[in-house]
Amino acid sequence: MESIEEELAGTRIFRHLGPQQIKSIAELGEEVEFPDGRALMIEGGLADSFFLIRDGFVALQTQSPAGPITIETLHNGDPVGWSWLVEPYIVYFDAHSRGLTRAIRFDAAALRQRCADDPQLGYELMRSFASMIVERLHATRLQLLSIYARTATA
């Protein structure tokens, strides 16, 4: 079973961090487990956590009168949550586990403080998150386009 440090070193999002930086973040992480159907975060709540999925399936959802609409599903190696990066640190979308899901949880406030104390680490971390957000935005835009419809704007 890999240590948190080893796990982080193998992820896509942190692939540009150096070993010292990985160690520094790993100190702030803890292993967590969610049985099926648990909420990792709820819309409107305080964004006090950042998760990295080790093994499992998480659905990002929003509640409609007819039931939950799934916006995106996240899988092994995917980060969950970025509302903790920017004020007002409020969760925007629900995140629910589907099936047993093991993840690493980081305390958001501690992570932000670590970045403030170590600007070099903070810069690298922000770059990592920026690249993740860009990827997500691209994917979201493709989802928005209805590319499978008769015309991409249908």
Add this chain to the structure above:
Amino acid sequence: MGPTVHDGAIVYRNVHSATDLPIGWGDEQEGGRYRLRRREDEAVFGYAVGPHSWKQFLHPPRLRLWRARRGDNGAGLEFTEEPTDAPRYAFFGVRSCELHAIAIQDRVFLPSANPDQSYAVRREDALLVAVNCGEPSGTCFCSSMGTGPKASSGYDLALTEVLDGGNHRFVIEVGSELGALVVADVPHRLAEEVDERDAAKVTAHAIEHMGRHMPEVDLRALLYANYQHPRWDDVAERCLTCGNCTMVCPTCFCTSVEDTADLNGEEAERWRRWESCFSIQFSHVTGGETRRSPRSRYRQWMTHKLATWIDQFGTSGCVGCGRCITWCPVGIDITEEVSAILSDPIPPAETS
């Protein structure tokens, strides 16, 4: 079919005797300009090509492909291919550029898989009497395209008209057995050295008087590397997408099909007609057209003609006849467009 004066131009129509030919007529051609003029001599072929090409006979503008009949109450459906019903053609006065154009269209319509039968029948039986040009026009550039002015092959007979004061004669080269048979029936004598020299002078004169010049570079590489050149924006501001160039070009071959039915719904037909890549519906796909802008359509025509044609059929699609320049209402000149891109090409992308 041969050249004759009609409606202010020299076009290809049925000719019955030598008097139908444009004797003593010449032409003036420039970008967007075509005028006939009276010559001071009695030259029979003292002009360059007009708006017609031989493709209208080999690859007719409208052709029925098949008929379908449906039985009563939808029982039974039968398709009948249209039999090829074409006269046996003799083309009189085929220029070297036109011989090359015919050879180019042969590659399009006579591949080993799916040869076009109507083209094959018309082509097989056609007699080609070529003429070696002595008077290129202001828009001719066959020389720089390697397609003339002297006919090198693909003809039954090739004539060079020598206007030698009082000694007006035609030096004939025989290109086939059929050509030899035809010439046997015409009063003639064996050509002497002086005849061949005079004929060579006619060709030399033609080479020196080409109206335009296509840069002799690797056009395929040039155009493949310059799809985003600003010159396309420039020509797009002038091009009306009228499609004249595609109609007069002797190698353009695009067609569309039209499906029709009678009012009873019992008989249907499919027709093929000439179409131009400049028309907006040409590139229609579900949801729109892949070439919406005039810029993309002009670029398609020119890069197809000079570049992608080479990958498709092994030769350039252009024979340097200059018709597209003459008959463009705004005088767009394909040689000028190439020169403009060549003078300032997009630098090759840096490898990352």
Add this chain to the structure above:
Amino acid sequence: MTPSPHRIVSRRRETADTWTVALEPLPGHELPVFAPGQFGMLYAFGVGEIPISVSGTATRLDPLRCTIRAVGGVSGTLAAVEPGDLVGLRGPFGSTWPLTDAIAGDVVIVAGGLGLAPLRPAIHHLLAHRDEYERVVICYGCRSAAELLYVNEFEEWRRRFDLDIDMIVDVGGPDWHGKVGVVTKLVELAAFDPDNTIAMACGPEIMLRFVALTLKARKLPPERLYISMERNMHCAIAQCGHCQFGPKFICREGPVLRYDDIEQWLKVAQL
């Protein structure tokens, strides 16, 4: 080329605007043989002709099947045919999926929306010759669960143990418990050996470009990716000029094209 008369044998609705029809030639007419990836031209009497995806190449037991999306006059007419109706068929046309080249390696199939139709014969072939291939991965993306083609068959494929098949939708409704996102996500998650894989993709052009990027990031060499392209078709025999894509005639060099062959052309808008 003259069409050959065919009779509609059956018709099945796949989604709100898509149907699969089965057809057989009238007596005295030969059944054209379509290889996976090839297309036909289907003619509605007096209305017109369209290129259609052959989604089931005929066998002794099974008639030829085509999947048609009703988007216009001709396709709308063809999608509405009933068993017994007569249509015209020309074909087979075009290039085929590289099923022979893929032998002894992993196969990754990426389909988006209606793109599953021309890939279906390839999937049938892979499953019928399963032991000739290593891993077989199928990634299918569509707008929502309502857009899934071949629903029953898809369930059968899901139940197999020798197939890694998954589906992802753009947006998931309350009854959807599967993955949500872009189809490239499935490609990211797929297990295959990029040094010994052939990928075949079919779907909207936007999707194809991004799938190619994702496969490139997974280190798949560009000459091992094959995509199926679409353009306006009239003659289907490379003589009318409509279907040109750069130097390629989609009806003859395509519709299945090797990615490295056309990579430079995919980058030119309004080619």
